[in-house]
Each structure stands twice: as structure tokens, then as C-alpha cells.
Amino acid sequence: MFCQVYGMESADKVHTMSQAFRLKQSIEDAVIAGEFLPGDRLDEASLAERFGVSRTPIREALLQLGAEGFIDVRPRRGAIVSVPSPTRLFEMFETMAEIESACGRLAARRLTPDNDEAMEAAHRACEIAAHEGDSEQYYADNRNFHEAIYRASRNSFLADQAFALHKRLSAYRRIQLRARNRLLQSLQEHAGILEAIRAGDEQLSATRLHDHVLVQGERFSDMVLGLAGDRRSDAAGSRSGTTR
Amino acid sequence: MFCQVYGMESADKVHTMSQAFRLKQSIEDAVIAGEFLPGDRLDEASLAERFGVSRTPIREALLQLGAEGFIDVRPRRGAIVSVPSPTRLFEMFETMAEIESACGRLAARRLTPDNDEAMEAAHRACEIAAHEGDSEQYYADNRNFHEAIYRASRNSFLADQAFALHKRLSAYRRIQLRARNRLLQSLQEHAGILEAIRAGDEQLSATRLHDHVLVQGERFSDMVLGLAGDRRSDAAGSRSGTTR
DNA sequence: ATTTCTAATCTTGCATACAATTCATATATG
DNA sequence: CATATATGAATTGTATGCAAGATTAGAAAT
Structure with missing residues (x-):
């Protein structure tokens, strides 16, 4: 911790x-x-x-x-x-997806051996945790993997923004990773992301990261929507009824 | 204002x-x-x-x-x-470019008549200011135009992030807009962005917004650096010495 | 003259005290 | 019985005082 x-x-x-x-x-x-x-x-x-x-x-x-x-x-x-409404929560995940995909795009463009190595190490740690089905450990290693990507963007400001948002969403991500299937699926997605970044394919890196993050948001929204009603009537801009 | x-x-x-x-x-x-x-x-x-x-x-x-x-x-x-280093400042503009392009992409996907109208109005205001060469006014109207795009993303959280960063960069943007040429060029770019969003072309909207923002960062960096030598030597990854 | 150490001064960090507002409970009223 | 109102308790907002760290100036020594 x-x-x-x-x-x-x-x-x-x-x-x-x-x-x-x-x-x-x-x-x-x-x-x-x-x-x-x-x-x-x-x-x-x-x-x-x-x-x-x-x-x-x-x-x-x-x-x-x-x-x-x-x-x-x-x-x-x-x-x-904070108690983000399901709508707000989805918006946060969507934003996270955009920011992470930006990191991925830049990482693909600028990858250095150091950063490559760091991502590789984090990925291997995730593998171990996933195969042992240790979701708490995976949660931690997953975080390291994503942080490695943020750093690989070689834009420390962007990375800071990503860190911050990642932290704000951590509570929801954790819950979400408890599902065992998701662990292995997540791992596979990681592999695909790594591959794309290494290939220097900016577009593919961005897309894969985007989807990887957004699927969490969608899953979580589904989970939440099952029970909770909408708390916030006043919040933000123009209530964006749909968001998708 | x-x-x-x-x-x-x-x-x-x-x-x-x-x-x-x-x-x-x-x-x-x-x-x-x-x-x-x-x-x-x-x-x-x-x-x-x-x-x-x-x-x-x-x-x-x-x-x-x-x-x-x-x-x-x-x-x-x-x-x-805060005194962001030239490197840091460039990183901030690059991040702004990524966030704005995300807004543009979503706006293209989700554009409603309301948002369209708001962007149009803001754009027309920019036109007037630009043709009068009133850079202070353009500065204000430009802000409204960008904010209209943020809102058009229909993701209020993303829009908030964009607002916040826009504010942090405002000091640097203002200096930069003093150049009269830039005013008219900026206006033309706005027209192109609006066109792309209206056409629902996500990719083009994103690209045009990205370039529109980044060119400001680059111009500013050039201005600050004089020769644009180091720009990003130490960038990212490790210790982010400045800010916070 | 330059450097280093010391002391005085200035600024920030925290605790306490009090004022102002909100929240909860109870009472009154339709 | 429900709604509205008023009163008291609890909680937040601001001011002030003091302690501790930081900055500066000055003196002593090389």
C-alpha cells in the first residue's frame, strides 16, 4: 500500500x-x-x-x-x-480513457529502453498475480503497469494528471477487479497494449488503452446502475443525460 | 467577462x-x-x-x-x-492539446443543436474581435469558443479538466495572442475546427484541435527559449522538479 | 575582502477562542 | 396528522497568539 x-x-x-x-x-x-x-x-x-x-x-x-x-x-x-453519480463516474472513466490513450500515443512515439523495461517488469508482475488469482496484488501491480505507461509518455505533466485521476478512480477499479475473469482479461489487454507501444503504433496503442480503460467504466456503471438512483440533479454543466 | x-x-x-x-x-x-x-x-x-x-x-x-x-x-x-520551466510549459501545452482534441472528438460524435449554436455564436464573436484587431477582446471570445467546445463534448468532467488547464495557461496564451497575424490565423483554425466537428469527423476534429493548441505552445516555447534549444531534454519520467 | 558562524528578525504552522451558520429536536398551529 | 416555526446543540469559519523553522544581517576569523 x-x-x-x-x-x-x-x-x-x-x-x-x-x-x-x-x-x-x-x-x-x-x-x-x-x-x-x-x-x-x-x-x-x-x-x-x-x-x-x-x-x-x-x-x-x-x-x-x-x-x-x-x-x-x-x-x-x-x-x-465524493459520491459521483453513475453519470459522473462514467464521465470520469471516459476522461481517464482519453488521458491514458494520450499517454499511450506518446509512449509509442517516444519509447526508450528504460521505459520499455519498466513496463515489461510491471507486466510480468501482473502476470504472476493474475495466475495466482490474487486480486489485491494484481490491483497493486496493475497500478504500477499503468504508471509505467504514464511515465513512458515522457510528459511529466500529463503523467501527473494521469496519476491523479487514477487515484481518484482507484476505489471503483478495485471493486471491479475482484471478478476473477476480469483479471485474466485485463492481463491480456495489457499484453496487447505493450505490443502496440513497442511496435511504435500510436493509433493502435491509443485505441487499445482507451478500450482497456473504458471497459472498466462500463462494467462499473452497469454494476452501479443496478442499484443506485441518481443523486445529483444540480451537478455540472448541462446535465448530460446520456453520455454515450 | x-x-x-x-x-x-x-x-x-x-x-x-x-x-x-x-x-x-x-x-x-x-x-x-x-x-x-x-x-x-x-x-x-x-x-x-x-x-x-x-x-x-x-x-x-x-x-x-x-x-x-x-x-x-x-x-x-x-x-x-508557479514558474514552469520551458520544458514544463511545453508539457502543459501538449497535455492541453490532448485534452482539447479529446473534447473535439467527443463533440463531433455527440453534437447537439444547442452546442452547435453556442459554438457558432462564440466563433462569430471571435470574427468581429479579430477583424477589429482587438486582441484583448479576442482573448476573451477565444476562451468562450474553446469553452463551448468543452461543453459540446457532453462530458462535464472532461470539460472541467479542460477549463482548469485552460485557466492555468491563460497567462501564456494572452501574451501569445498579441501578435496580430496570429489572431487571424487562430480564427481560420477555429473555422476549420468548427467545420470538422459539424461534419461529425472525429479524427479530423481531434487533429485540428490538437494542432491549434500545440502551435500556441510551440510558438510560446520558441518565444521563451529564443532558440528552442533544449525544449525537452530532461522531459518527463523521473523527478519532476517544478510545480508542486 | 571573503567566508563562516551567530544572533536577531521575519514568516509560516498550529492551537485555541469566539462568532456565525446549519442541523436537529421539539413545540405550536392549521 | 402533517406542516411550519422556533429554540438549542453541533459544526464550520475566522481571528488571534504563540512556537518553531527560515532568512537576513552582522560580527568574527581566516
Whole structure:
């Protein structure tokens, strides 16, 4: 389980960091770990007590997480773990698909031996986890594989955006990977993606990554739509009724 | 001309908003307006005095802007307006190009009469400004045109991402549009983009938008670098020294 | 004159206190 | 019985104070 914020500049600077930054990480980790579920209130006083600090750094952490879109901070009404509507969730996956495919396109164009090696290593780790049916492990290795692709784009800004969105979606991805079939299918898709990038085929890389990501969103939407009604009437732009 | 933060849910909620949120807007506006230049320190005490509030809401605003990547907040060392390196700046434009082209692709696929009309209106406004050579006005209308495309993607999350990045790059875009030739060229590109989207040609829409955005990044890089030497020597992958 | 160490000053980080608003409960009213 | 209103409790927003780290200036030494 682990941090590595954006750069990867956090690990070595830990002792320099203020409490607020540490708390931000801790709270984010707790959310990702599923300790706080979507919709849960993040009460300032409780969190302050839990971490043994005053409300001030807690507030600062929450506001930052809110600015990143990780949680929902409504003025005067406290913070809650975001509960994206099925529509919103689909939109997030669709966006992720576009960003990842952009990474893939650039990776195909600019692949270096270093990046190739990193992707290969991550892919092999995924293979092992998949064949052992260890979905938790696969979840972690899968993340590394995707991050390797982000880096291979050789655009650190784009990679940061991809990291961030990947994190925001991690909760939903995890649930989704529990299905064993999906593990092996995912692995096969990875192989195809790797192949396309190595061949330097930008278009194919982009398409395969796009589909690989979007299929998760679709599966998840289906899963969710089964039960939940639509929570958000006000949210965003013009309610985009369909989105597909 | 104005704000509209993410959703467009801000305008009507202004009176409900806390000071910290208003300050966030004000500081951001000041930065965009060029009142604080890249590299300038954003001193908590001075800002507090300027806005007639205590440091607390100022801090909260700064931390949020930092989380959005708009400014650089270094623990214990204060906040400064981000100074992206030429490399980083190019990466940002490249990312913008990818995101915008994604918007264009989706817009071509999903175009509705409403969105068509909005784009048309924005385009006509650009025409007027361009022919009058009013670059400030064109700057504003150009923004509306692009935002109309974001919305036409009918993916509000993607649109939000696009808005945010567009804002972060606005300072650089503005400088860049001062060149009169560029105004008319930009306008022509807009026409081509509109045409492609209307034709429902996803690929062409994406390509034209991509080029339209990237050419700005390239021009700007050239301008900054003088000779465009290093552009992207260290790019990506490893330590992303700057920003955040 | 240059460098290094020290001390004073300035700035940020956190805790506490209080004010303002929302939320919940209960009471009144149709 | 349902709805509306009012009152009290809980929670968030902002101000202030103090402690700790960072920056700068100055003095001492080479």
C-alpha cells in the first residue's frame, strides 16, 4: 500500500513536511483504503481527535483534498467523500480513457529502453498475480503497469494528471477487479497494449488503452446502475443525460 | 467577462460562500490578470492586509490554489506564483492539446443543436474581435469558443479538466495572442475546427484541435527559449522538479 | 575582502477562542 | 396528522497568539 504523491518527491521530504501535508496523505490513504466510504462525512473534530492535532491542519488538509476533487467540501456544510453519480463516474472513466490513450500515443512515439523495461517488469508482475488469482496484488501491480505507461509518455505533466485521476478512480477499479475473469482479461489487454507501444503504433496503442480503460467504466456503471438512483440533479454543466 | 469556476455553480452561490473561497477567486484572478508575476511571493500577511482579513482564510485560499497546481506552496517557505520551466510549459501545452482534441472528438460524435449554436455564436464573436484587431477582446471570445467546445463534448468532467488547464495557461496564451497575424490565423483554425466537428469527423476534429493548441505552445516555447534549444531534454519520467 | 558562524528578525504552522451558520429536536398551529 | 416555526446543540469559519523553522544581517576569523 502506498503513497508516492505526484512527483515522487514526497518520500524523501517527509521530515520537512508540515502536519497538514502528512494529514492530507493520511486522509487520502484512508479514503482509498475504503475506511471512509463515499458519502461519509469527514468531521473536522473527529479527525482532529483521531490524529491528535487541532482542527486547523485538518481543515487545511481537507480543503486541499477538496481542491483536487478528491472529496467534496461544501462551504459551511462540511466535507464528505465524493459520491459521483453513475453519470459522473462514467464521465470520469471516459476522461481517464482519453488521458491514458494520450499517454499511450506518446509512449509509442517516444519509447526508450528504460521505459520499455519498466513496463515489461510491471507486466510480468501482473502476470504472476493474475495466475495466482490474487486480486489485491494484481490491483497493486496493475497500478504500477499503468504508471509505467504514464511515465513512458515522457510528459511529466500529463503523467501527473494521469496519476491523479487514477487515484481518484482507484476505489471503483478495485471493486471491479475482484471478478476473477476480469483479471485474466485485463492481463491480456495489457499484453496487447505493450505490443502496440513497442511496435511504435500510436493509433493502435491509443485505441487499445482507451478500450482497456473504458471497459472498466462500463462494467462499473452497469454494476452501479443496478442499484443506485441518481443523486445529483444540480451537478455540472448541462446535465448530460446520456453520455454515450 | 468572468469567472465561472468549475461547474458554473459558483455564480448563484456567491452569498453562501466563505471568505476563503472568495479570496481564492480573487487571488487567482489577480494572478491571471498578471498582477502577480510568476516567481512573485504571495505573502500571507500582505495579502491578509490587502483584503482586510486575517491570515487564516488567506492560508486556506493559498493551499487550495496550491493543490490545483496554480501556485507553488512549499512547506515553511511560503507560496509563489508557479514558474514552469520551458520544458514544463511545453508539457502543459501538449497535455492541453490532448485534452482539447479529446473534447473535439467527443463533440463531433455527440453534437447537439444547442452546442452547435453556442459554438457558432462564440466563433462569430471571435470574427468581429479579430477583424477589429482587438486582441484583448479576442482573448476573451477565444476562451468562450474553446469553452463551448468543452461543453459540446457532453462530458462535464472532461470539460472541467479542460477549463482548469485552460485557466492555468491563460497567462501564456494572452501574451501569445498579441501578435496580430496570429489572431487571424487562430480564427481560420477555429473555422476549420468548427467545420470538422459539424461534419461529425472525429479524427479530423481531434487533429485540428490538437494542432491549434500545440502551435500556441510551440510558438510560446520558441518565444521563451529564443532558440528552442533544449525544449525537452530532461522531459518527463523521473523527478519532476517544478510545480508542486 | 571573503567566508563562516551567530544572533536577531521575519514568516509560516498550529492551537485555541469566539462568532456565525446549519442541523436537529421539539413545540405550536392549521 | 402533517406542516411550519422556533429554540438549542453541533459544526464550520475566522481571528488571534504563540512556537518553531527560515532568512537576513552582522560580527568574527581566516
